[in-house]
Amino acid sequence: MRFRHFAYVSLMALALAGCNDALETTQIDLSQVKNKVEQPLPPRILTEMAAKSMDRNSPILIRIFKEEGQLEIWKAKTDNRYDKIAGYxxxxxxxxxxxxxxxxxxxxxxxxxxxxxxxxNPNSKYYLAINTGFPNKYDAVNGRTGTDLMIHGACSSSGCYSMTDEQVLEIYAFARDAFQGGQTGVQLQAFPFRMTAENMFKHRTSENIDFWKMLKVGYDNFEVTKRPPEVNVCEKKYVFNQQSAGAFNPGGKCPEMSAPPALTAALASYDKTYDIAYAKASKQFDGMAWYDPSEAERKAVVAKSRKGRELAYAPTGTSLEAGRMMKVADLEGMTAAKTATTVAANTAAGSAPADASATVKAADAAIVNPASVPVPTPSPISPTATALVPVEQPQSVELAAKKPFWKFWDRN
Incomplete structure (x- = not known):
């Protein structure tokens, strides 16, 4: 009898341990969904919530990793620390x-x-959508432009993060339940890749490396605390978990600020481990760097999956599937060749391209001919939803208990 009980408990533990992986693909019959806006989360997710001491309406956090092609939902437990509850x-x-x-x-x-x-956006023509809030304060003060950038269904992207309809049904439900529970701000963390020492070394030659190093500070804060970092902007840069009596002005000088001593010590310990891993990566990949594939190259990898689908269905594949490590000299030569091709294309046209998308297409043509790649449909937003989406969102994330972040950090 005791053996049967042990076997049952072991089986349940194994099932729960595999839940996160199982959520990579959802199994929902959309034809049976009567009200997509109020569709409850499936029992398998509710079961794992209970196992992880999570309330159905507790706060959530969304993390995106481009290179790996992953969107994760993290949810607050009873100790106010977050744990991953779903991955897509x-x-x-x-x-x-x-x-x-x-x-x-x-x-x-x-x-x-x-x-x-x-x-x-419950009225999206791409099933359901969540506006990313771009441009935020950092984007705006740095002159970055763009609108209506979403997390939505339909698997077709033009500047968005597009999921399947089944996936976005669950993601939307997570956010809806959290807002119903009193959360006023869900933090979205969108990263180019998991910011490990190995990945940072592989991408060290990218023109975006300084921007990514800045994002990594916020990434590290979450890795250490398992709580959404408090985000502010000053001197046109992000700052994380900083206490200050003064105001944060996105374009102005940063006020005097400091981090809680316990957090500073924890980050210092984290950095030591990171430095060791970075040194190891530098030896392992000496003289090598990562080639970041174009969108056309990523689409080519998953072209077969489009057979039998509607034209609008346009999966892109991941950078890990289409990218590769290269010698730095070869990578620099390839980059120079692409730049020359872009300049030649613009010169042949007689003038600069009308917008940045023309430059992107010309650059991609240097490696993969995108003529056979279907053009994604426009970014989704219904006319009725435009007024609902604020142009700019505040950066601070309000936690459920409405305490300053350092109060949460001091609590064990």
Whole structure:
């Protein structure tokens, strides 16, 4: 009898341990969904919530990793620390690794965004959508432009993070339940990749490396505390978990600020481990760097999956599937060749391209002919939802108990 009980407990533990992986693909019959806006989370997720001491309406956090093609939902437990509750494979994201800079560049945003209930779009023609809040204060003060950048269904992207309809149904439900529980701001963390020492070394030659190092500070704060960092902007840069009596002015000088001693000590310990791992990566990949594939190259990898689907279905594949490590000299030569091709294309046209998307297409043509790649449909937002989405969102994320972040940090 005791053996049977032990076997049952072991089986249940194994099932729960595999839940996060199982959520990579959802199994929902959309034809049976009567009200997509109020569709409850499936029993398997509720079961794991209970196992992890999470309330159905507790706060959530969304993390996106472009290179790996992953969107994760993290949820607060009873101790106010967050744990991963669901993971989804992103069906399509456009552009390459790197932040969105201007309207028309087809880039999906990278950075820290605050989502309110107004960011939910139940009327999206792409099933359901959540506005990312781009441009935020950092984007705006740095002159970055773009609108209506979403997390939505339909698996078709033009600057958005596009999921399948089944996936976005669950993601939307997570956000809806959290807002119903009193959360006023859901933090969205959008990264180019998991910011490990190995990945940072592999991407050290990228023109975006300084921007990514800044994002990594926020990434590290979350890794150490398992709580959304408090985000502010001053001197046109992000700052994380900083206490200050003065105000944070995005374009002005940063006020005198400091981090809680306990957090500073924890980050110092984290950095020591990181430095050791970075040194190891530098030896392992000496003289090598990562080649970031174009959108066209990523689409080519998953082209077979489009057979039998509607034209609008346009998965992009992941950078890990289409990218590769290269000798730095070869990578620099390839980059120079692409730049020359872009300049030649612009010169042949007689003038600069009308927008950044023309430059992106010309650059991609140097490696893969995108003529056979279907053009994604426009970024989704219904006319009725436009007024619901705020132009700019505040950066601070309000936690459920409405305490300053350092109070949470001091609590064990």
């Amino acid at each position: 494979k992103i069906c399509a994201w456009s552009g390459r690794l790197g932040p969105k800079v201007k309207q028309g560049d087809r880039q999906a945003p990278e950075g820290f965004y605050n989502l309110t209930k107004a960011n939910l």
